[in-house]
Every structure is written in C-alpha cells, then in structure tokens.
Amino acid sequence: MSLANAAPVAVHVQPRPHHRFWPKRLPHRISPPVTSLWHNLVVSAQRYPDKPALVFFDQQLSYRELQAQAERLAGHLHAQGVRAGDRVVLLMQNCPQWIVAHYAILRANAVVVPVNPMNRAEELKHYITDPDVKVAVCAADLAGDLLKANADLPEAQRLSHLVVAHYHDAIGPQADIPPAWVDWLAKRHPLPALPGGSVADWADALASSHTAPVHDRQPADLCVLPYTSGTTGLPKGCMHTHASIMHNAVACSLWTGGTPENVSLVVVPMFHITGMVVGMHAGIYTGATLVIMPRWDRELAGRQISAWRVTHWSNIPTMVIDLLASPRFDQYDLSSLVFIGGGGAAMPQAVAQRLFDQFSLRYAEGYGLTETAAPSHNNPPDAPKQQCLGIPFLSTDARVVDPETLQEMPVGEAGEIIIRGPSVFAGYWKRPDATEAAFIEFNGEKYFRSGDLGKVDEDGYFFITDRLKRMINASGFKVWPAEVEALMFRHPAIAEACVISTKDAYRGESVKAVVVLRDSARGQTSEQDILDWCRENMAVYKCPRVVQFVDALPKSGSGKVMWRLLQEQEPAA
Structure with a gap:
C-alpha cells in the first residue's frame, strides 16, 4: 500500500534556543536512505555476514543467518497468499523469531501488525478484524488466545494461516534462564488446529522451498501498523511508512553515537514502537549486536550487560530503578555502558544522580508516541536535563500551544505539544475522522497534536506537565x-x-x-x-x-x- 501523502517531510529548521545545546557532531536535519527497511538488513548482512546480529541467552544468530531465515519465511508467507500491502499479525514476546518474522513480512512487501502479547482473546479480535488480517505469526504459548479470538469471528473475517514458533527453539543447553521462566520458555505446545485454515510450525515454514517475491517497496509504502490506545474507543492503527520508520532508525543511531561495534540490550518490548525502532531497526541499520531479553528480569539484565559488555541500553526508568535496587548489584559490571536513556516516565533525580556519581553516565530522557515513530524529542547526551523530555529531535519541529486557541504559549507556560517532522505517521488506519482531528495547521504547516501538556524553558527544553485528559x-x-x-x-x-x-x-x-x-x-x-x-x-x-x-x-x-x-x-x- 502506497501512501501518496506520506512522502518524507522536509522540515526547514529555524534557529531555536535549544540549538545552543545541540550535539556539535550532528546536523540539525538528516537525509535518510530512500530505500526500504528490508534493505537495511541486506546491507548489514553484506558488510558483516558472520557477525552476531542477535544474541538470545546462549545462542547467536549471524547477520547472514538472519537474512537467510527472513528470506525463507518470506517465501513461505508468499506461498500462503500474502501479497504486497497485506497486513500480517506478529504476536510474540521479544525473541529472535520476532525479528526474523518482522523482516520476513517486510521482505514479502507486506505490513507488520505488532500486537502486545499481554492481550487476551477478546482484545485480539480487534487486531484481526480492523487491519483485515488473514495471516499471523505467533508464539506457541499465545496461539490459544489468538485462535479463540479467531473462532468467535464471522467466517469471512477469520485467519487463513498461522505460523507458530517456540521460544526454546532459539535457546541452547547452556542458557542462563531465570528459574521462574523455565517452564514458560521450555514448554512444547502441540501444533494447534485452525478450522478452515492451515498451521505451520516455525521450522517447517523456514524449510520452505518457495521463493519470496521481488522486493519492490518504496519509501512512501506502508510498512508497519502499530496500534495505540486513546482516551476513548478501540485502539487505532498508526500508518507508518518505510520513510517514517527509516528516519528515526537512522536518527536514533546517530543521536546515541552508534557504530557497528555497538552492543545493545533490547529489553523494551519490540511490539512497542520504542523497542521496535530504537531497539531493533536502529540496531540492524547500524550493524550492531542485539542482546535480546524476552521480558524484564533485573538479575538477568545485570548478567547480560556484564557478560556481553553492553554499550547501549534504552529502557523504561523503572527498569533502572529495579536493577539498582538488586541485592546482587555489586556483582554486575556496568562499565561498558556508554549510553543509557529512555522514556515513558520521568527518571527520578536521585536515581539519575547515582548513575552519574557511580558510573559517569548521564541518563538521557526522551519523548515520543506511536504516532511519531518513538522519539520526537530527546535530551542531548552531552547536555541532558533531568526529568525533561529533551529538545526536538533531528529534522523535527515542536511547539507548545493553547489547546483551545492553538496560539503558541510563552516560555514556561503549559500548553499542548504539537509536532512536525518526517517521522510523524500518515494517519489512523480506516479513521479519516480521527486523522483529521489529530492534525492542525500552525504557521502554515501541518502539525500533529500529541494530546500531551508540556512547557518549554528558556533554553528550548521541553517538560511534560501531563496528559491533556x-x-x-x-x-x-x-x-x-x-x-x-x-x-x-x-x-x-x-x-x-x-x-x-x-x-x-x-x-x-x-x-x-x-x-x-x-x-x-x-x-x-x-x-x-x-x-x-x-x-x-x-x-x-x-x-x-x-x-x-x-x-x-x-x-x-x-x-x-x-x-x-x-x-x-x-x-x-
């Protein structure tokens, strides 16, 4: 599906107060590649074929293997009727198969619909019917709820094919698994039945001899449809193109000092826009090694950072608070970290100060929404302010306006944050009314209404005050x-x-x-x-x-x- 109105947005960046704190090594706006996200994996696999792309407990998957598995799964999906622009549900916790499946769907010229694995059957119905999904890839432990949801739907709206994966297929015998996870990760589920459709085990799908179609996606084509909940109604699909996700994948890598030698801890869920863009897409674009955790566990995180010499860790502040509170914390080595940051909540000042005093790490908070492909604001890593959203991100402009009059607010006064830039989504899936309500014209340009209240200080840094509601x-x-x-x-x-x-x-x-x-x-x-x-x-x-x-x-x-x-x-x- 091509979105003609979703071409990259050229934002002319006028001098603003925050430019005094801008990282000197970076331009104010970038020109990302005009290729598809799939091409990022192809390039990294050609450059670093034998380098570990993914680490999952005691197993590694090289860039060459990652590309090959995605190619084979794309061939299988195409053989099952997936065509250009079709939406495919992806329902798993963080694991190597999630990344393989995500890139396989892109390789097949289709659109990823990432779904929160905490959803139950009643909630899952919406993710089948609203995006008109016929094919899904899911973890075996979640297949029951997905099939229950599917069975309750009218026959014309049901799934036609399901690919089922087990986490333990990506884990070796020496895996250091938290005791509470052993049964969950090790359990083998029987292959379920899909009345009126077909089911394939992950290994059988990857053994497919079918060839993937010619990859033809362009920057303006839809690539991912993540859903976001508002204050009312059912979740809405946010239409993101290869261009909007590509911009922030490249921008996040540049902002955090990314190099191919990065080792990133990916524990923020990848169904979430932050985990997907900051954790996965930025890492694959860079050619980094991604150390994947299926869920949060502070002791496992401490061991992984120490063992793999993790350099970059994007997180939720509650994770850092939890890790620092571990009675075993003195056993972990965080000296390899060169970047730590995140969002979703304010980092308590006392915790941020401890990170700096003990490890010389400045916690860089950021801000963004599903509609902005994760960061629309970020703190400069060399000049962060605590409990602050940061400054408008690369190629992005943001203002604070009165929610009623839409007039720009003076420094220090609260209003609604509005955002413009190439990472802003194209609109809500099947919801032209909601799309129209989400955008305003300001200074002759189209801006997205975040629904968040904030203020700007004299240096141009943004601070949240709260949700509008x-x-x-x-x-x-x-x-x-x-x-x-x-x-x-x-x-x-x-x-x-x-x-x-x-x-x-x-x-x-x-x-x-x-x-x-x-x-x-x-x-x-x-x-x-x-x-x-x-x-x-x-x-x-x-x-x-x-x-x-x-x-x-x-x-x-x-x-x-x-x-x-x-x-x-x-x-x-």
Whole structure:
C-alpha cells in the first residue's frame, strides 16, 4: 500500500534556543536512505555476514543467518497468499523469531501488525478484524488466545494461516534462564488446529522451498501498523511508512553515537514502537549486536550487560530503578555502558544522580508516541536535563500551544505539544475522522497534536506537565499528577507512586496517591507519615488527601504505569 501523502517531510529548521545545546557532531536535519527497511538488513548482512546480529541467552544468530531465515519465511508467507500491502499479525514476546518474522513480512512487501502479547482473546479480535488480517505469526504459548479470538469471528473475517514458533527453539543447553521462566520458555505446545485454515510450525515454514517475491517497496509504502490506545474507543492503527520508520532508525543511531561495534540490550518490548525502532531497526541499520531479553528480569539484565559488555541500553526508568535496587548489584559490571536513556516516565533525580556519581553516565530522557515513530524529542547526551523530555529531535519541529486557541504559549507556560517532522505517521488506519482531528495547521504547516501538556524553558527544553485528559481539578486548582509523583519520589520510603483523582464531596476532586514502599520501609512507614511529609514538601492543594499502599503498580507490556486502570478502579475502591 502506497501512501501518496506520506512522502518524507522536509522540515526547514529555524534557529531555536535549544540549538545552543545541540550535539556539535550532528546536523540539525538528516537525509535518510530512500530505500526500504528490508534493505537495511541486506546491507548489514553484506558488510558483516558472520557477525552476531542477535544474541538470545546462549545462542547467536549471524547477520547472514538472519537474512537467510527472513528470506525463507518470506517465501513461505508468499506461498500462503500474502501479497504486497497485506497486513500480517506478529504476536510474540521479544525473541529472535520476532525479528526474523518482522523482516520476513517486510521482505514479502507486506505490513507488520505488532500486537502486545499481554492481550487476551477478546482484545485480539480487534487486531484481526480492523487491519483485515488473514495471516499471523505467533508464539506457541499465545496461539490459544489468538485462535479463540479467531473462532468467535464471522467466517469471512477469520485467519487463513498461522505460523507458530517456540521460544526454546532459539535457546541452547547452556542458557542462563531465570528459574521462574523455565517452564514458560521450555514448554512444547502441540501444533494447534485452525478450522478452515492451515498451521505451520516455525521450522517447517523456514524449510520452505518457495521463493519470496521481488522486493519492490518504496519509501512512501506502508510498512508497519502499530496500534495505540486513546482516551476513548478501540485502539487505532498508526500508518507508518518505510520513510517514517527509516528516519528515526537512522536518527536514533546517530543521536546515541552508534557504530557497528555497538552492543545493545533490547529489553523494551519490540511490539512497542520504542523497542521496535530504537531497539531493533536502529540496531540492524547500524550493524550492531542485539542482546535480546524476552521480558524484564533485573538479575538477568545485570548478567547480560556484564557478560556481553553492553554499550547501549534504552529502557523504561523503572527498569533502572529495579536493577539498582538488586541485592546482587555489586556483582554486575556496568562499565561498558556508554549510553543509557529512555522514556515513558520521568527518571527520578536521585536515581539519575547515582548513575552519574557511580558510573559517569548521564541518563538521557526522551519523548515520543506511536504516532511519531518513538522519539520526537530527546535530551542531548552531552547536555541532558533531568526529568525533561529533551529538545526536538533531528529534522523535527515542536511547539507548545493553547489547546483551545492553538496560539503558541510563552516560555514556561503549559500548553499542548504539537509536532512536525518526517517521522510523524500518515494517519489512523480506516479513521479519516480521527486523522483529521489529530492534525492542525500552525504557521502554515501541518502539525500533529500529541494530546500531551508540556512547557518549554528558556533554553528550548521541553517538560511534560501531563496528559491533556489527566488533570485533577481540586476546588478550581489544577493538579498535574506527574508533578506530584515526581515530588513524592523524593521520600526515602517510596519506591513508586501513581497519583489519581478521587471524588470529594467538598472539592469535587481530591488527590489520591497509590504507593509502593521500599522493602526496608514496609511496616515502618504509615499512610499518615506520607501525608505529613507531602504537606511539608508541596503546595497544600497538590497534597494527596488519601494514600493507599499496594505491593506493586500495574504496568503495561512496555513497563509504563497503567494510571488509567487505577483511575477506573477508584470508584469501586
């Protein structure tokens, strides 16, 4: 599928305050390759055929082998009826097969539909019917839910073919697997049946003698359709082209000082736009070695960084907090790291300071959305500010405007962040109404409305204040939960906190904090202790009126705190 209006956006970069902090080694905008994403793998395989592309526990897959497996799977998919522009579901945790399948779908001139493996059958129906999928590639442990979803659909909308993979097929006998994962990773599931269709085991699909079609994708062709949830309705597919993903793959490599000698820890889920673009596509473009973790485990992460001398680690701040809290942390060697950064939540200042004091690492926070192919903003690695989104990314322009009048806000005043650049998506799949609502004209140019509230300081750095819909209105005072959470994290007993609104007969809404205490503080710190501390450390209207202790905060597959779930559960509480 070609998107005629999705040609690369030429953003003329006017001098802005943040340019004083711009990495001196980089231009303000780049001209990425005008080839498909598949071509990135071909080039790296030609340059570094025997170099490890993927590491999974005790096994390695070279660039030559990665390309060959993707070619064979592409031939199998083509033989099963996958044609140019067709959408193919990809449903797995992080593993080598996920990357092979992703590039195989691209090689077959088709479109990847990456799906969160935490979704259950009722949710999975939408990912079959909305993108009109007929073929899926999934992990064996997830096939049951996918087939259950498929069986509940009208016959005309059902899958016609399924490729099933087992994680343990990519693991060797010396694998250092966390004990809790042994049964999950080692279990062999029988090959399921697909009524009215066919099923292939991964090994049989790769043994296919079918030839892949001629690869003909151009920059404006659709390549991936990741889904994003909004404040209302079902998830919407974000139409990304080879050009939009290519831009940020190249830009992320340049921004982080990428070289073919990079060794990256890929633990952010690759179904998520950050893991896909920053973890996988940037690494394959660079010719790096990707050390893959199927899920987060702090001890495994510590061992992997130490053993493989990991140089680059993009993550969710909660992962860093967890690793630093490990009782075995002194056994791990992080001295090889030259870049560490991430997004999804603010990095607590105390944790960022520890990284710098102990390892001379400056944690570089970034910001982006599924609609912007991950980063639209990033902190300059040499001049980051803490708890800050950073500055507009390569080739990107961003502003803060009044959500109602769409007039640009003065320095320091909050408004909605709007974004323009070559990585911005082409629109929402089958949703012209939502696409139209997502864009505005500003200074004669088309900008994407992020739905996030932020502000810009005098240096041109952007700071989040909150989601447009998340504000708490307490007796007319506007309370931004992210700000209260950042303040609460300074309390020595608090490990994590999520702030939501609770009904208040007098104030309309009041502030509630759902708190996870540090192990050392459990039984020693009371809810009243937290309330008293808050009253001493923040404006009274921001202070939580209610504190609830929990053992853990709910998190999404990408590691973000699911504040909406807590908010929805609050009336019952």
